[in-house]
Amino acid sequence: MNVDAAVAAAAAIAGVCTGVIAMLAFRWSERDQARPTRSSLHTDAVLPPGVDTVLSVLRSSAVVLDEGDAVVKASSAAYALGLVRGGKLAVEPMLQMARDTRRDGEIRQVELDLPRRGTGRGDALAVSARVAPLGSRLVLLLVEDLTEARRIEAVRRDFVANVSHELKTPVGALSLLSEAVMDASEDPEAVTRFAGRMQIEATRLTNLVQELIDLSRVQNDDPLEDSEPVRVDELVAEAIDRCRHQAGTKQITMAAGGTADLHVWGSRGQLAAALGNLVENAVNYSPARTRVGIAARHITAPGGDLIEIAVTDQGIGISEKDRERVFERFYRVDPARSRATGGTGLGLAIVKHVAASHGGEVTVWSAEGQGSTFTLRLPEAGAVRDRDRGRTLMERTGGPAAPDDIRAEDSYTDDRLSTPEVLP
Numbered sequence: 001m002n003v004d005a006a007v008a009a010a011a012a013i014a015g016v017c018t019g020v021i022a023m024l025a026f027r028w029s030e031r032d033q034a035r036p037t038r039s040s041l042h043t044d045a046v047l048p049p050g051v052d053t054v055l056s057v058l059r060s061s062a063v064v065l066d067e068g069d070a071v072v073k074a075s076s077a078a079y080a081l082g083l084v085r086g087g088k089l090a091v092e093p094m095l096q097m098a099r100d101t102r103r104d105g106e107i108r109q110v111e112l113d114l115p116r117r118g119t120g121r122g123d124a125l126a127v128s129a130r131v132a133p134l135g136s137r138l139v140l141l142l143v144e145d146l147t148e149a150r151r152i153e154a155v156r157r158d159f160v161a162n163v164s165h166e167l168k169t170p171v172g173a174l175s176l177l178s179e180a181v182m183d184a185s186e187d188p189e190a191v192t193r194f195a196g197r198m199q200i201e202a203t204r205l206t207n208l209v210q211e212l213i214d215l216s217r218v219q220n221d222d223p224l225e226d227s228e229p230v231r232v233d234e235l236v237a238e239a240i241d242r243c244r245h246q247a248g249t250k251q252i253t254m255a256a257g258g259t260a261d262l263h264v265w266g267s268r269g270q271l272a273a274a275l276g277n278l279v280e281n282a283v284n285y286s287p288a289r290t291r292v293g294i295a296a297r298h299i300t301a302p303g304g305d306l307i308e309i310a311v312t313d314q315g316i317g318i319s320e321k322d323r324e325r326v327f328e329r330f331y332r333v334d335p336a337r338s339r340a341t342g343g344t345g346l347g348l349a350i351v352k353h354v355a356a357s358h359g360g361e362v363t364v365w366s367a368e369g370q371g372s373t374f375t376l377r378l379p380e381a382g383a384v385r386d387r388d389r390g391r392t393l394m395e396r397t398g399g400p401a402a403p404d405d406i407r408a409e410d411s412y413t414d415d416r417l418s419t420p421e422v423l424p
Contacts, residue, residue, distance in 0.1 A: 258295035263381035277347035282313035318366035
């Protein structure tokens with residue numbers, strides 16, 4: 001009996017101890033849940049009211065740091081630039097600025113060049129960083145990407161320098177030639193020779209100024225404001241007529257072919273200037289008694305139907321390193337030859353800008369000693385194509401054209417114009 005009583009007493013004591021331990025564990029768990037953890041400190045709840053909303057609409061990359069330099073808030077742009085990694089600010093100069101600002105409360109700003117993360121390229125990322133206190137415990141870091149602004153500024157600076165140089169050359173030549181004419185006033189033959197050189201330099205200066213005006217116009221004008229369906233045949237004929245004299249002087253044969261009755265949307269003046277520049281370059285950089293071809297065709301692309309106009313020459317060709325830069329302003333593959341032909345280095349830049357503003361592109365294929373092919377691709381004016389081809393079928397069949405008939409007309413037109421037309 002005494003044994004049973006002892007067992008019962010021991011069980012009661014064990015039950016009481018278990019209950020006490022469970023109660024203590026429950027209280028301890030509640031206290032731990034109420035205590036702020038490291039992760040809970042890094043939430044939006046510690047930010048002053050409204051700050052999160054303001055940071056979300058800022059264009060700059062934003063990072064908020066607490067008193068332990070841990071990231072409380074960071075925008076997606078900050079992660080994209082590689083400023084924040086593993087919950088820490090990864091740029092040491094910015095981290096030091098944040099610490100100094102936290103210590104004395106002063107706003108600091110600095111411009112830095114940061115390596116691009118994961119690109120393997122040597123160029124740097126230019127940023128402007130501004131640090132300011134945010135309340136009593138937090139520090140706000142705003143970072144703005146200046147890379148594109150610096151690139152544009154460099155392009156503008158180079159453009160001004162190139163324009164100044166290009167204008168200085170013919171102006172200086174005219175000044176020297178005028179002095180030579182004055183000194184040779186008693187020698188009619190010398191005066192005639194110097195006057196001829198003056199005309200050449202004046203023509204070069206005029207062409208340069210005109211192309212600067214054309215480049216400025218295509219940059220400022222919106223081709224969609226006065227866009228219209230433009231016949232490709234007319235653009236090709238106008239380009240050939242523009243270069244007919246130069247081609248005849250060098251005995252160069254110009255041939256036009258491809259698909260007829262094609263239309264593109266855009267500014268007729270800009271498109272004519274762009275195609276004219278391509279044909280003029282082909283003639284200027286081709287040897288005598290060679291051939292320049294211009295062909296147009298319709299191609300199907302994922303984004304919509306395109307018109308492809310290719311200008312092919314049998315000239316000196318372009319090296320691989322130069323092909324990447326031929327569309328830059330004032331860039332010349334052969335500066336001496338360009339000056340001899342009156343080239344300004346702006347023609348292909350105008351072509352590229354016109355193509356881009358019309359929703360198209362211009363590409364080049366070339367091999368040294370074999371020639372070059374510049375291809376201009378532009379969106380097709382599809383409604384005009386269908387209307388004109390439907391009208392053609394009505395004239396031939398005496399009835400309205402169905403969609404299948406129009407597709408049949410495509411094949412008929414392509415076969416009918418497969419042989420280029422040779423123009424003297």
